[in-house]
Amino acid sequence: MTATISKGVGASLRRKEDARFLHGRGRYVGDIRPAGTLEVAFLRSPVAHARLLGVQKPTGLVFTAADLPEIRPIRANSTLPGFRASDQPALAVGKLRHVGEPIAACVAPTRAEAEDLAAACVLDYQALPVIADMLAARAPGAALIHEHWPDNAFLETRRDEDLTDLDAVAAAKVTRRLRTARQHMAPLEGRGVLAEWDPRLEQLVVTTAAQMPHVTKTGLAECLGLDEGQVRVVAPDVGGGFGYKGILLAEELVCAALAIRLGRPVRWLEDRLEQLTANANCREHFYEVTAWADAHGKLLGVEVDATVDAGAYSLYPFSACLEAAQIGSIFPGPYTLPRFRFRTVSACTNKPPILPYRGVARTGVCYAMETTLDALARQLGISAQAIRAANLVPPEAMPYRNLVGKVFDSGDYPEALRRAVAAVDVAAVRARQAAGEAVGFGLSVFCEQGAHGTSVYHGWGIPFVPGFEQAQARFTPDGVLELRVGLHSHGQGLETTLAQVAHEILGVDPARVRLVHGDTALTPYSTGTWGSRAMVMAGGAVAEACRQLGERALAIGAALLQTDRASVRLVAGQVVAGDAAVSLDQVARTWFRSPQNLPANVDRGGLEVTAGYRPDPDTGTHSYAAHAVVAKVCTETGMVTLEQYVIVEDGGVLVNPMIVDGQVLGGVAQGIGTALYEEMPFDSEAQPLAGTLADYLLPGATEVPDIRIEHMETPSPWTRFGQKGLGESGAIGPPGAIVNAINDALAPLGAELLDLPATPARVLAALAKAGRA
Amino acid sequence: MKPAPFTYARPADWPAALALLAEGARPVAGGQSLGPMLNLRLALPERVADLRHLPGYAGVSMQGETVRIGAGTTHAAIEDGVVPGRLGEILAGVARRIAYRPVRNRGTIGGSFAHADPAADWCAVLPALPGHAIALGPEGERRIPLAEFVLGVFETALRGDELLRAIELSALPPATHFGHWKFCRKPGEFSKATACVLATPGAAPTAVLAALDAAPLVIADASALLADPTAEAARLVATLALEDPWRAALARTALRHAAEAAR
């Protein structure tokens, strides 16, 4: 610890944006309502699968697909071999493929009146057999959701390696069938869109709660037949993204088309009912895992057959196959797996189309791998720690390339495991168990690839490939540093952390740094905020732009100090030569307001730099963590109580440790939701059964225990400051660790839980199956 | 979701309220159940009559040993001790566990009882207490024993032309024992099993088992339950023939915990 209070990389600087948020002065789409705005309510499909025969419209402004032919379908294909394309119409055409699919836009001065219009529409449809379960999707004779396909699958991927010989040599073999529930992401702020047509600029301005404003702009232009200069996307404050807002929305297209048609601002604000019933769109996986190990717990091989319920359409830009196909490459996790066989299926069902939720497939993969490891350990009679220690990639192997070609940059995975175990009094848990208490200890260890770029994504062939991330750094005439980035902040605190990066390079006080983001008209193109990439990519780009800007400032400063470039340095926001100094404010004033004092050879680019950045290699950083949990199970009610929760996390160099803790805590709360609470039940007709948050339970303050976080800081050798992406990590580890703790508690009773969430009813059912309830 | 159009009336006195009711208006008290139903368009009244400004609608008065709680008294007021004595302590303990404070600030004891959600706390507790629901209709007041008020899921003994005006309860001696247990995974979740047991010196203990997706089970003499909570809870729940084994387990646990706390 140094005595001076740093504000640069590594400082737990208070968040600049919080003054606005904590005083209720954030500005979201719902706060923006220009005069004359019309509100939209969508008539949505009440059924999961049907032929749409017609819509009887009441008097008023009601638009169906036939009324808006200018909207082209959303197309998010992948070039992976065998991928089947599905066009997603903005408003249903011919068929209805999931409950909640938009059919018509009802437009009125108020939302209530728009809903009155929707209620007065009469739908004519012919019901079709419903594919409600991903495992039934490909059954012979199953109804086809996209009728030109041979069966209901977007994609199947495999790695064929014959593992049958392992039966003869393995000391232990387990097979588990595991299921994770369909969730909805539940950001505090729902989606929202305000579209306006600016006749002066002949430009569509779409204000939308988006994580990836530039990608949304590209998608809007493509689907509306506009050139990209005719579309401006503004993402104001966004109340949580998590992947839910990383998408081109049908609703955005419809509002945009209507704004152009009607010449009035048109707004749609999603409500919680729509969010729950039309957009429960993530996390539903099924795994059949077989694993073989030797007597020490060293894995000899793993076979996994994974199915992901990808829903009815392929969403833009991530496609329907990202989640399932990713399972093949991330299943080995942080372990040195010698042999591996997999098949993954992106099943098409009559459910809302899948979106990648914080952690994407990793949460399910970690759950499947970690519970399987514990099952092996139980069979071998070794500890959960021992089996993991036997398989984790050792630090001396870093950077490590695993058998499916993932490259891990740095870290000491076994040390994270040791620390997590040491932070819990496992002996005390064992003593309570011996006394007959249903209490258990559980672990999960995982790594999180973040900020992976071109080299990874070009292979997917989906609508976008991230390239060089760009940032602009420029001084205003009064010396304020303005940073412009194309990705967006929706809880990550980028207004603070990017200011810290700028401070690190230029010494400008973070209070004098303004971040301009969330507006495609003002910022360089970016694929946006997703994949734990912002701090690595925008952090690197801002650092580079500031470095170049600093060079230019130094040249001007040197001239003002009447010395040469070699004699000056940047110190604490000043250009310094020996005892003499000139502030960056003076440098800025000179460029803008006293150009007569500039040196003759001044860089004519001025005090404005756009720089691009991409780590090399760009295969991604790997942060990692070990989660350790003590859970108590009430065998009478099935209720699970989390008594202790410890995380040892290595996110490389932490730009702002306080913000990192916030990211981890928020992610863990979501992971606890996945583990214990969140589940959108569907009936056999694929009707969602939870319509309010009284039925769909989210963990709240009373359900999240105190969480202890310990940091390790192994720099990534590949990034600007050694930082790693870790925004998703908290949401990955909890289900594995929590269910392992539950299963540890239930093991003496012969019961084991396989499906998420571990609700009291499931716990009791597991006990009943073991004859113990 | 926004409600379908309706008109709003604010009757200034009880006859005006009853007149509105006769014209088909839907009463609203705290709006904590009706509000969501309106928003989800599950309730489509043409007119809503806001009861909150009726004289004496909220508040507590004592007449000898009888405590009269206006139907419009909020859960929060009860939580904060508006009802005196041992009875008040018991009611405050129940009120405290209803939802969250913002809901309790608006939700009312009368609204909750009249709504008769099987998972509601007052529907699980009031039937165990000695007292009456005071209904007001065109012919005046009618007294309905608390144990006979809730008839089914969202179904009460109130007639269509009646309003719930007050709850009258007998004050309880300081030595009264009371147990209340409910199963929610988080505050504000609908209870999956609620039970209470009231043991008043000199009277037969009473008990209620609720949140059964049916009318509460009122046990007029719970002596056996108090004597052997585990066995009697199992016997009582078995008679209900609940389909879901988990709910049955919760119901047994609720009765047992409530009985043990009331001993």
Ligand SMILES: Cc1cc2nc3c(=O)[nH]c(=O)nc-3n(C[C@H](O)[C@H](O)[C@H](O)COP(=O)(O)OP(=O)(O)OC[C@H]3O[C@@H](n4cnc5c(N)ncnc54)[C@H](O)[C@@H]3O)c2cc1C
């Ligand atoms: C998030 C949330 C969590 C909740 N959690 C709980 C909980 O844990 N436990 C619990 O018990 N409750 C819970 N509730 C419900 C809450 O207690 C409500 O206050 C209660 O159900 C209804 O009371 P109200 O005064 O708001 O009635 P309103 O919503 O105004 O009315 C409810 C119904 O009763 C009728 N009505 C109202 N007053 C009268 C009257 N005087 N005469 C005749 N009919 C009348 C109305 O017409 C309507 O049909 C919760 C509610 C919310 C929103």
